[in-house]
Amino acid sequence: MGNIIFVLGFVVGSVLGSFVKAIADRSLGKKSFWGRSYCPKCRHKLAWYDLFPVVSYIYLRGKCRYCHKKIGIEYLVVEVMMGILVGFLFWQSFKNFQFSDFSFQSIFNFQFSVTLLDLLLKIFFITTLAVLFLTDLKKMFIPDRVVLPAIWIGLIFLSLITLYKIGYLYYYLSQSPVGRLLLPLHSEYFQRHAIILAQPLFYGILMGFLIGGFFLSLIIVTSGKGMGGGDVKLGAFMGLVLGFPQAIFAVVLSFLIGAIFAVALIISGKKHFGQTIPFGPFLVLGSLIMLFWGNQIVDWYLHIGI
Ligand SMILES: [Zn+2]
Structure with missing residues (x-):
C-alpha cells in the first residue's frame, strides 16, 4: 500500500514540479503567470501531450518537439524532485491509515x-x-x-x-x-x-x-x-x-x-x-x-x- 501512495504522490508532485518551474521562470522573466506553457527557445505553444511531467521530457529526449533544441535538464530535475518530496509527504501522511475499511x-x-x-x-x-x-x-x-x-x-x-x-x-x-x-x-x-x-x-x-x-x-x-x-x-x-x-x-x-x-x-x-x-x-x-x-x-x- 505504501508504494502505491508514494507513486500517487510522485505523480501529483511532478505535475506541480512543471508548474513550479514555469512560475519560477516567469517570475524571473517578469512575465505574466497566466497563459499556456511554451518552449523557452522557439516560443511554440505546447500541446497537452507535451505537458506530461517527466514522461514527456524522457520521450522527447530533452528536446523541443517543434524546434528540436535542447531543453535544460533543470525541467526534469525540478519535476523529479517535486515528485519525490510530495511522494514522501503522501507516504508519511497515509502510512498509518487503514484503507481496508475505506x-x-x-x-x-x-x-x-x-x-x-x-x-x-x-x-x-x-x-x-x-x-x-x-x-x-x-x-x-x-x-x-x-x-x-x-x-x-x-x-x-x-x-x-x-x-x-x-x-x-x-x-x-x-x-x-x-x-x-x-x-x-x-x-x-x-x-x-x-x-x-x-x-x-x-x-x-x-x-x-x-x-x-x-x-x-x-x-x-x-x-x-x-x-x-x-x-x-x-x-x-x-x-x-x-x-x-x-x-x-x-x-x-x-x-x-x-x-x-x-x-x-x-x-x-x-x-x-x-x-x-x-x-x-x-x-x-x-x-x-x-x-x-x-x-x-x-x-x-x-x-x-x-
Ligand atoms: Zn522549441
Missing part, C-alpha cells in the same frame, strides 16, 4: 478530512518553497507576487482548518445529551478546547511576525548585508505554516546548513570571504527538514535537554 463515507470522517486538509496545506507549502528556492538560487530574487499571496493563502488556509476543527467539536458535543452539558452556558469545556484547537493558528501568526521581525532586525543591524527583504517575507511565511517551535528550529537549521555550505565554498576556493550567497535556499531546506521530521527533531532536542 469508503466514500469515510471522506466525511473527521480524522480523515483533517489529514487531507493538512496534506493540502503542506503541498501548498512545498510548492511555494520550491518556487522561491529556484528564483533565489538563480538570481537572488524572492518575488513579491509569489511570497505575498502565499502568506495570505497560508493564513486563510490555517484559519479555515481551525474553524473546521472548532466547528466539528461543537457539532460533536451537540449530538448527545452529555455533550450538550459541555457547551457554553453550562460549562467552560467548549471554550477551553476551542482555544487549544486555535493554538496552531495563533502560534503560526506569532512565529510569522517573530521570524520576519528577526530577519528585519538583522537587515537593520548589518545594514542589508547578507539578507534582503525577500528573506523577511519568506521567514514570515515559514513561521506561519511551521508554527511553534518548529519554525525556530527551521531557522536554526538554515543558519547551520548555510554556515557549513559557506565554509565549504570558501575552502574549495569557489567563493571568498564576504561574498554573498542567497539565504533563501537554506531557509527552504531548513523548512523542509522540519516539515518532514519536525516532531522527531523537537522530541530529540527536548530529550537531550540542552
